[in-house]
Amino acid sequence: MRTATVTIKPAALTHNLLQVKKRAPNSKVLAMVKANAYGHGIKVVLPALQQADGIGVASFTEALEARDLGWQKAIGLVEGVFSAGEWQQAIDHDCSCVIHHLPQLNWALDNIPKDDSPTRTVWLKYNTGMNRLGFDDDTVIDAAQQLSDAGYQLILTTHFANADDFEHPLNTVQIQRFNKILKVLQQAIDADIQGSLCNSAGLVNFPEHHHDWVRPGIMLYGSSPVTHKCAAELDLQPAMDFSARIMAIQTVKAGDSIGYGSRWFATEDTQTALVSIGYGDGYPRVVSADAYVCVIDSKTAQSQRCPIRGRVAMDMIAIDISAASHITLDSEVRLWGDAPHVDEVATYAGTIGYELLCRLSTRPKRAVHIEP
Helix, strand or coil: CCEEEEECCCHHHHHHHHHHHCCCCCEEEEEEEEEHHHHHCCCHHHCCCCCCCCCEEHHHHHHHEEEEECCEEEEEECCCCCCHHHHHHHCCCEEEEEECCHHHHHHHHHHHCCCHHHHHHEEEEEEECCCCCEEECCCHHHHHHHHHHCCCCCEEEEECCCCCCCCCHHHHHHHHHHHHHHHHEEEHHHCCCEEEEEEEHHHCCCCCHHCCECCHHHHHHCCCCCCCCCCCHHEEEEEEEEEEEEEEEECCCCCECCCCCCCEECCCCCEEEEECCCCCCCCCCCCCCCCCEEECCCCCCCEEEEEEHHHHHHHHHHHHHHHHCCCCCCCEEECCCCCHEEEEEHCCCCCCCCHHHCCCCCCCCCEEEECC
16 A cells, blocks of 8 residues: 655644744734645644634635634634625634735725634734735725724734845835834824734744734744754644654665666665655755755664655655665655755755645545644
């Protein structure tokens, strides 16, 4: 049987959420579970995030799934709704929405929820420099005034473009713009207007600007959101192990190559193993020559680094096991988890951990690690 496996660790998710709460003890937490909880599976993730104050999703379909799974706390639609009909559905299912452009504003003003409806709280998106979604300086105050006059409770929100890079000059610009407009709204419209500025990277890099709500995403899943510290330095635990097993062992003769394109040649007789996993499972097809996996020693259970040789194929990867010990058919191979970390694999693939986690295919079997 083919053995590509994605194992989710709920205890790691809960641990990472507690790290968020330690870093932002005076803020509420909107935990991001969009894109099927960053590829981890929303059904598994939600029970581990019960200490969050709410969850953030990207679509109404994701919101409905969370409600169907029994999530009773706040749900925030971080892109808002896409039609007047969806606005009514948001009201019916107690979802709070981002409002980032005029049509959404009009839908909210045309169909005002009851006083006790969670949809009465809206996240007003202000474009401070990301230049994707949000009202600009000329329209945000007017939008806030109209919503407040209609009885909505407002949370002013924005999104960093470069929060992972502490030194990037746009960070200061965005923080100053956000804080200025928030103060104007509180003074001119309603002192109870709240603020939400920080995603995972902002939460780590700008602790003095956490405001009322923080919106952690990738750090909940155990990846570092910043460029200058790895996950371990932030006391974050990977919530996913991606693994497979060895399906064949062979010796490649000196001068022979491995795989499509004959990209790697053996300079000496080299013992290699074929692993039952490939880009059809979600491992990146293109990785640098530094990429490696960890094979578990069958006697000591120790993790051994083994470099990838040749191109990653749809269904298998060749690895060099000549320096490893006690490797047999069916030995466990870890593609990412504690080591290598998904962030490290992403570096070898010229991308980010977010992408690798989110683009896993449905082919690997899914498992949940139960703490002893």
